[in-house]
Amino acid sequence: MTWRRQANAVFRICWFNGFLGLVRSPLVFVALFLTPLSFLFFLYVVAPRAELPFGVVGGVLFSCLFTGSGMMNDCAYLRLERQLQQVFITSPLRPISWVLGMALSELTFTIPALVLFLGVLTLVISISIGAFFALLGVIILTWLLASSLGFLLSTFFRTLREIWPIGMVIFTTLSVLPPVFYPLAAVPASFRWVAYLAPSTFASQLAVRAAGLPAASVPSVPALGSIPAELLGLVGLAVLFTGVAMRFARWREP
């Protein structure tokens, strides 16, 4: 199959699995808004007003990171419960096209939430066109990283029962613990480097800078808290996760 046909297949998968899935089960909308929105509400109530923009940026990133969780769930579901992954990969479709189609579907599910948070962001701070595109770049890299991780994990499950606890642990650690909803500055200066153990910190710091919010320095490893380091980190991690997923994802049961 030619590259054009593969690309067409990717968009078809995104169309029937993502778009049609979304419009035909509207509850997905609500589910995707709910968690980041409640965090935002929480921040609105308890946090100083100045930290609210961090929470909105956090909502954007949270939505991106949770495409990974969705990816893990949906891919495992379609493989284990529906056996449709098997139907799709026993065909001229390349496995990578299947993964891309699924990842784009997850992005489709998230777009309403992203639009909402980006909309709110323009209300709480003023944001330039350049900053907007920078933010878009961060969104795409974070989505790539999260969905690669989600897919890789999905291929190792043997029953759907195993997914829920593992998903909770991994994606909560990625999105709630590190400075996604709160500023890095809230972490004691000498421990800030620890936050960079989570890939999401690279994304959140870049997003914070793109939005023009004050970014915190990392006194113990000064090089870490800079745009080049964070950009390198995020791009590197996204490439690494994608590579690892493509290399180690299980297409055949052992």
Added chain:
Amino acid sequence: MDALVAHSLSKTYRGGGRSVRALDNVDLTIAQGQLFGFLGRNGAGKTTFIKIAAGLLLPSSGSVQLFGTDVVAHPREVRERIAIVPQEGKPFYHLTPREHVEEYLQVRGASSETSKSRADEVLKAMGLEPYARTPAMLLSGGLQQRTLVAMILATDAEFLFLDEPTLGMDPFARRQVWEVIRRSVRNGSTVLLTTHYLDEAEQLTDELAVIEGGRVLYRGTPDALKSKVRREVRLHFSSGFSAEELAPFGEVYAERGGLTVMTTRAQVEELTRMALERKIAVNVGPVTLEEAFLTLVGRDIEEEDSEAPLA
């Protein structure tokens, strides 16, 4: 030319502290253009074989080649040429039968015109037209299964793996599916099909293999299988005979409140005479493939049991 060649294929599943030998040195060839059937009891190893041959499961040892390409070494080349109905696969919840077929064909690289016209044809042939625009979640189990099978049979894949394709379908639908499968074969596809419906195997397959305990117990045409058990006639007595009395004449089964014995033509006369003397009604008919299967596999199980040391 051979479409599929399996050589000393073995598979042992490990995990949870136990290991199951699902395939045991299977040698099998399927010629191009054949409609080949797998029969075998639950757990015999049929699905395991199909998963390995379709590049979805790794064998423990041995090899499978599809159209001369090794499945383990080159799974992608093989997958491009096949399509599979997995056992107990299910369609997407939210898509209609028409969307399933059209989208699947497009994802496989067909143009949108081809996908549309193929979908029309297959949905009609499989009796899915009245449901073509109903989301699968609103369809009955058999209709969902038909949707899944329609996706696969609409393709022009060179090799079709159909693992219990007619599971849960009514007798009308099964016949429609048979017709579509036959059409795929006429168009040049090779088919490997598993089924627990022996009439289906008899009606549909050119040749079949009986799998038992991960081994090929028998391979040949359905007719040859029937004659292999060397019992041509079945007699059913609703009462008046004990199983012990009938045992010397052939295999005996309890059935419909009475006993059925599978026997040779030569012995029919004696049995019917005995029945007449006792004024017992007797029902005579030819042995079906189902009975041949029961006899063949039944014998194998008995042998296994007698080989086992008595505790």
